[in-house]
Every structure is written in structure tokens, then in C-alpha cells.
Amino acid sequence: MIPFSLQQLADITSGTLHGSNVTIDSVTTDTRQVEAGALFIALIGERFDAHNFCQQALEKGASAILVSRQLELNVPQVIVEDTHQALGLLAQWMHQQSKAKTLALTGSCGKTTVKEMLTAILKQKGQVLSTAGNFNNDIGVPLTLLRTDMQDDYAVIELGANHQGEIAYTTHLVQPDIALVNNVAAAHLEGFGSLDGVAQAKGEIYQGLLAGGCAVVNLDCYGVHFWEDTLADKTVVTFSVDNTDADFYAKHMQVNQQGAPSFILVSPQGEKAVHLPMIGKHNISNALAAAAMAMQAGASLEEVISGLQMPSQVKGRVEAIDLNERIRVIDDSYNASVPAMKAAADLLANYQGKRWLVLGFMAELGAESQALHKEVGEHAAQYNFDYVLTFGEDTAIISQLCQQTGKTCAKHFSTHDTMIDFIKQHLIQQPDRQAEEKHTLLIKGANSSKMSQVVAALKETYA
Structure with a gap:
């Protein structure tokens, strides 16, 4: 994390500082994770108001609080209109201090697997900030960005959503150089309304790319036509399991008796065999997505193959x-x-x-x-x-x-x-x-x- 002062925080969030201008090098929204000297951010949800836990955070060592109303506590406080929005503004500012090339990805399935594959590839080239666990919503993404280090070479950020506008918000915070919609499927339909709604919501990640940014597109994916206008001024790189018109595709796909797939990866840098250390033929598509993103970030074919073949197991996922x-x-x-x-x-x-x-x-x-x-x-x-x-x-x-x-x-x-x-x-x-x-x-x-x-x-x- 990049240290900052409370006055900087007030300036970033259009807030007001009450108390000493202390320096912060740790931030949390959870009293169970308070470190000595931390800033505690009092979020308000449908069923909780963390302002009620600020005293507990102080008792555990917090040195300052970010709140939406001044509390009768003897501690430096930054008062803002909305602590949720302030969290995002702080995270966005912090990530902008880094020169890391940023890769963001979303999708109905497989995004965590792609994230892990991509992280393994890029770790061969430098220091990588990567989403931990399922910190991929409008709270988790800012908390991930707050882990930014000035020495980061890459940031691999997973974006999830269960309603329209959530990916637009988190993409705005992340400001990716390279973005991916891994796939579109019938998931979270209560929030999105229909499969078309899912496609439109996932496509918000491409809207967050600046002109000339790189959009990695799955040709096997439903809803690509929804994104045509958005992609018009972007660099588009495509992948497909078996469509040879794609920039990245697979051939000679096999699955052994243990369920682990192997294939020939066809890429603009050439062809090479891949033996995935995980089970499930569907992971071929995930590997192609990771390969496409990694090469756009500067990885070589050899680095891609090496990273894809590194064991990586996410608990509860195949x-x-x-x-x-x-x-x-x-x-x-x-x-x-x-x-x-x-x-x-x-x-x-x-x-x-x-x-x-x-x-x-x-x-x-x-x-x-x-x-x-x-x-x-x-x-x-x-x-x-x-x-x-x-x-x-x-x-x-x-x-x-x-x-x-x-x-x-x-x-x-x-x-x-x-x-x-x-x-x-x-x-x-x-x-x-x-x-x-x-x-x-x-x-x-x-x-x-x-x-x-x-x-x-x-x-x-x-x-």
C-alpha cells in the first residue's frame, strides 16, 4: 500500500479533516482486520452501519476513521458525504500512483481461473497485484486497489457484478489498459433481467477502456454484437476454442483419464503444446483468454506456456x-x-x-x-x-x-x-x-x- 496523509485523503474525497494530519499505511473496513495505525472506513449497508463499530476499531489500534458524520471520539476523522464513494475515490487515486499495466476481466464463468492463470504468467515478468479471493465487487475491487505498491509492474483485477452499472463503476476505478469479457451466461438473472442484460452489463468493462485500449474478445461468447460500437475505437484481439479466424485458438484438444486437458495453442507468436495442471476441458477456453491478455501485456509465448502449466488451485473450483x-x-x-x-x-x-x-x-x-x-x-x-x-x-x-x-x-x-x-x-x-x-x-x-x-x-x- 502507498502511504498517504489524512489531509490528502480529505482532498481526494472532498472531505473535511478533524484532528491531526496523521500518515496512514493500512486501511480496513472490517474491525476483525484492524492493524495498529490503520484507517477504519465506516461503510453503511442495508443491514449494518459501521459507524457503530468505530469505537471497537479504535480499541484494536486504528489511528483514524473515515466517516459520513462526525463522531464523539477522540481520534482524527475525515468527514465525507458517502464513505462508500470515498473508498472508491481513494482506491482510484492510489492505483493511479502506480505505473503498473492494468488488466481487468469479467465474465459469467471462469474469471477467477483466468485471473490465476494470467497472474502466474505475468509473475515471470515482474511484480503483480492480483485480486485475492472473491474481492471482485464494488467493495472488494477498491480494497484490492488499496493494496497497490509503487513497485507493481502489473495489476490483474477481477470484476464481478449482479446488477447493471456495477462493472461500469469498478472499471472506472480500475481504468484498465487491457479488458476481457470471458463469457456470457445465464447468471444473476434476477439483477440483469435477461441474457441480453448480462451481455450488456459485462460489456461495461469495454466502455471503460480509453480509445486505443485493448479489448480481448471471446468469439464463442454470446452477445458480441452488443459491443460492436464500443469496440470501434479499440484494439481488438480475439480468441476461440476452435474458430480458426481468431487470433488465439486451440487444436488437437485432448483430455486424459484424470480429466486434465492438453492442446496446441495457436497464437500470433506461433504454436506450442500446453498441458494444463487442472481438470476440465472448459479450461482450454480460460487458458486461451489468459494467453491473449498476457501477450498483449508483453508476455512471450514461452512465458505463457510456462505460466499456464504452473499448478494453481482455487479452493472449491474443480x-x-x-x-x-x-x-x-x-x-x-x-x-x-x-x-x-x-x-x-x-x-x-x-x-x-x-x-x-x-x-x-x-x-x-x-x-x-x-x-x-x-x-x-x-x-x-x-x-x-x-x-x-x-x-x-x-x-x-x-x-x-x-x-x-x-x-x-x-x-x-x-x-x-x-x-x-x-x-x-x-x-x-x-x-x-x-x-x-x-x-x-x-x-x-x-x-x-x-x-x-x-x-x-x-x-x-x-x-
Whole structure:
């Protein structure tokens, strides 16, 4: 973080300083993360007002507070009209102090994976500021930018959204040199209204590029036509899994028995084989996106290949875990969308032995939820998995459709506990353990479906 004074803060945010002009080198919005000498920013949300926690922040060592009303506390305070907006202004100012080349990305699926791939590539070239965890909303992005260091060579910033205008706001703060919409899918429809609404919202990232900035575009993506006018004065670089008109594409794609893909990366710098250290054929598209962005930032083909092949595992995102010689869990419990659910079924189909598709619901789909869950069920039914288990009201159609094949044991559950009990009853170890087929359980769902509880229970029992 770049240190600043409270008077600088007041100037940046059009606020007023009350008290000493102390220097700040740590900022937090969470009293649990207060460091000695930190600035505590009192945000106001729908269900909380952090002004009520300023005293607690001071007791933990904060040396100043940013508030929207003056408090009767013996501490330097900067008073602003809106602490949320002030957080963004401070973050924007801080990031502008750095000379880092900034790459921003959004999308309905895979953006965290692309971020991790891209970060691994660029770390070979210099110091990289990268989004941590899921800090990708209108609070998380500013907090990421506040980690800016003057020595940063690159910044890789992930932008998420669940309503129109959110990406426009965070892109304005980030001011990227290179931007990507990884894909567009039926996700957060309650906030976006329709798939067209998702495409328009994701395209806000391109509107934040200055004239001549680089837009990396997925030719396989829905909604590209929405962005044509915005992209007219931008440098456009394209990628596609198999469209040879793209600047970056793949050929000779294969998936091994463990589900890990390999392919030939075709790029403007030449062709080279890639062996991804993660499972899922869908990650080929993510790798192409990362390669396109990285090369636009100055990476060589060799650096791209090396970075893509570095192991990088994000918890809850397609993480294969052998609990013992009989039971493998593929933990993909962090999030879910229609293409991601379909990709999960495609991945599971690569495995031998007993195959379990264990699904929680997809969230924030609004009136289209039932139809979209049905779409997933129709896709999964073709594989005749041994077991298809579902949790959540709208997922029942998935197990019903899979049951109709007559080859799948499909069950729907109203609680995690009953689902876990069913799984355990069917995984009882037999005396001759070596002769029994291996069970592979792929577990996926929206974060709010809490399918991680199923993963945790299996780890506790069998690991």
C-alpha cells in the first residue's frame, strides 16, 4: 500500500479533516482486520452501519476513521458525504500512483481461473497485484486497489457484478489498459433481467477502456454484437476454442483419464503444446483468454506456456481430491451457472468406475430458474451416470430427467444431512477393497447452496 496523509485523503474525497494530519499505511473496513495505525472506513449497508463499530476499531489500534458524520471520539476523522464513494475515490487515486499495466476481466464463468492463470504468467515478468479471493465487487475491487505498491509492474483485477452499472463503476476505478469479457451466461438473472442484460452489463468493462485500449474478445461468447460500437475505437484481439479466424485458438484438444486437458495453442507468436495442471476441458477456453491478455501485456509465448502449466488451485473450483483408493471427490462447490454445470457433467463423463453427479441449485436466476435447471438436467441425462443427487427446489427436475433414462439412480433431497447419509450408505466399504470400482463424486452448486458441507462431510468420514 502507498502511504498517504489524512489531509490528502480529505482532498481526494472532498472531505473535511478533524484532528491531526496523521500518515496512514493500512486501511480496513472490517474491525476483525484492524492493524495498529490503520484507517477504519465506516461503510453503511442495508443491514449494518459501521459507524457503530468505530469505537471497537479504535480499541484494536486504528489511528483514524473515515466517516459520513462526525463522531464523539477522540481520534482524527475525515468527514465525507458517502464513505462508500470515498473508498472508491481513494482506491482510484492510489492505483493511479502506480505505473503498473492494468488488466481487468469479467465474465459469467471462469474469471477467477483466468485471473490465476494470467497472474502466474505475468509473475515471470515482474511484480503483480492480483485480486485475492472473491474481492471482485464494488467493495472488494477498491480494497484490492488499496493494496497497490509503487513497485507493481502489473495489476490483474477481477470484476464481478449482479446488477447493471456495477462493472461500469469498478472499471472506472480500475481504468484498465487491457479488458476481457470471458463469457456470457445465464447468471444473476434476477439483477440483469435477461441474457441480453448480462451481455450488456459485462460489456461495461469495454466502455471503460480509453480509445486505443485493448479489448480481448471471446468469439464463442454470446452477445458480441452488443459491443460492436464500443469496440470501434479499440484494439481488438480475439480468441476461440476452435474458430480458426481468431487470433488465439486451440487444436488437437485432448483430455486424459484424470480429466486434465492438453492442446496446441495457436497464437500470433506461433504454436506450442500446453498441458494444463487442472481438470476440465472448459479450461482450454480460460487458458486461451489468459494467453491473449498476457501477450498483449508483453508476455512471450514461452512465458505463457510456462505460466499456464504452473499448478494453481482455487479452493472449491474443480479440485480433485482422492480421499482414499476407492473414493475421489471433485470439489466444484464454489459457484454454478448453466455452462459451468454442463461442463461439470462433461468432466465427470471422462472418469471410469462409479460416477456421482451431486448438485446444489443455481442461484439468482429469477423466473428462468426452472427452465435453466431443466436444461442442465437434459444435458446430464445423456451420460447415464450411476448416481445423480440434487438439493434445492429447482434442482428436482435434474434428478427427475436423469431418472427417466432407467440407468441412473437419481434422488432429490431437501436437506444436506439426508443427502450425506444417502451417499455414506452407498459408499460402505466392502471387505475386498481392491476389487471394488472407484467412486468419483463431482459436487457442484451455487455458493449459497452450501454444497461445501457435503464435501466437508465426506472428507471428515473418508480422508
